[in-house]
Amino acid sequence: MSGVRVRFAPSPTGYLHIGGARTAVYNYLYSKATGGTFVLRIEDTDQERSLREYEDKLLSDLEWLGITYDEGPSRPGEFGPYRQSERLEIYKEYAQKLVDENKAYYCFCTDEELEEKRNLAKEQKAAPVYDGTCRSLGKDEVAKKLAAKIPATIRFKAYEKDYTIHDTVRGEVTYPKGMVGDFVIMRSNGFPVFNYCCALDDILMKITNVIRGEDHLGNTLRQLMIYDAFNVKPPTFSHLSLLVGEDRQKLSKRHGSTSVANYRDDHYYAPALINYLILLGWSHPEEKDIFSLEEASRGFNINRFSKSPALFDFEKCKWMNGEYLKKLDVEKLVGMIDLTIPKDHLYHEQSMRWKQEVATLYVEKINKVDEILPYLDLLFSSNTEFDGPAKEVLAWETTPKIKKFLKGEIEALTIKGEKFVKAEEFEGWGNFIKKELGIKGKNLFMGMRVLLTGSVEGSELKSVIPLTPLEILYKRVYQE
């Protein structure tokens, strides 16, 4: 095991977003590629928005995607607990340490005062940074206020110096000094604030590489200061470009399906979704498009991230899903189809062999398993409605002759108690019509097709007809 330790640190404030899934998979891939450790940390310090229910969903979505982790809430390692709400004492302890070392201080400013200051700064077109009012409070005064239970936050004394982030995808990003004022690290309710606990946890959990969305680039400045205060060398950062919607804005709910659950419910095949996600902002060294998680980790190079934001292309994602379906074992494919077909559908009454043949036949035409339903419905629909081109075929003088013959054959088989026409028998019909009735070419094939299926188009007749229940065929040819 190499020394590499990465983490995915979602907040359970909603369903797992595909952007989050992308971040997660890159971390996963990097840990696999380096033989490192992948840590899952739940950042639930926002009491109001964090829900345990979301955490459960998050975990199951990750599992569905096939992203596993080495340490996390349900996989305790030596750096736990992995839920921030269970680490409150730790944050408190270290915050106090910072106060003792004069690197942080108690602040008693109220929300109203703060807002006023911000507005003032805005008016003067200055950066809205905290003015440091409570910085100079005397020790006794602080003790008195604390004893009086006046709500207090703990603010970090921002360092007055330039900071340069060494980022594997951005290069060197320098933030000039004075960008941030003294920021809150502990809320008045005793909960830590993101930038502080995130950095502290990364330190405590010995994270070596932080791979996350570009929206955190700015946060890195504050986090760097925390590393500084604790005298710890910061990890290597990789800030990924964001996923955007049609309007080129950061991908959010209003862009349609953005949660992993949406895709699961929409019958996407997880390995395909993951494959597509990996390709959004990263490219395979050999320019491969289709690869498994395992293959990706083998060729995973952290230097191959794209800097510009990527637009999620539903069309291509679906295409990729189709590619995966075509490579699937029939058994697996049938298993997936089973789940998407309505319970009362005649499909479920058919034999396994029939299901497999149907699956094999139609997988070529679909990109998602649920897209097979219309084809299935076609197979079982007894009253056919003829469209324009089909009516034309019906009007041919040869068609009634074929119909008469077909009626006889189908009736005979029905009397015999058959459920389906065998492929050879069906071929025999064609031959008979050709030889004995003298009908051939387009007249023959189209005539049979329209009579038997009601349409001028569809899959190969000799595959479809043997899969269509005889009684359905019967109804179709006897229909006037």
Place this chain on the structure above:
RNA sequence: GCUCCCAUCGUCUAGCCCGGUCUAGGACAUCGCCUUUUCACGGCGGUAACAGGGGUUCGAAUCCCCUUGGGAGUACCA
């Protein structure tokens, strides 16, 4: 406002770091042809991009600067 980031076909991207092999490659989408007496699959081919302007250089998609356009951040959210 301020700070930072980004900029190759409609979309995802290769190439950029280490200028010439780039008349810019691949994939999705799209169009055409072949195949299939239908549809689809498949095969073949086409349309389609270095944001603009300046430099540097014998030579720039590649290096530098500016402009424009887009994005992100600027909380007791994460």
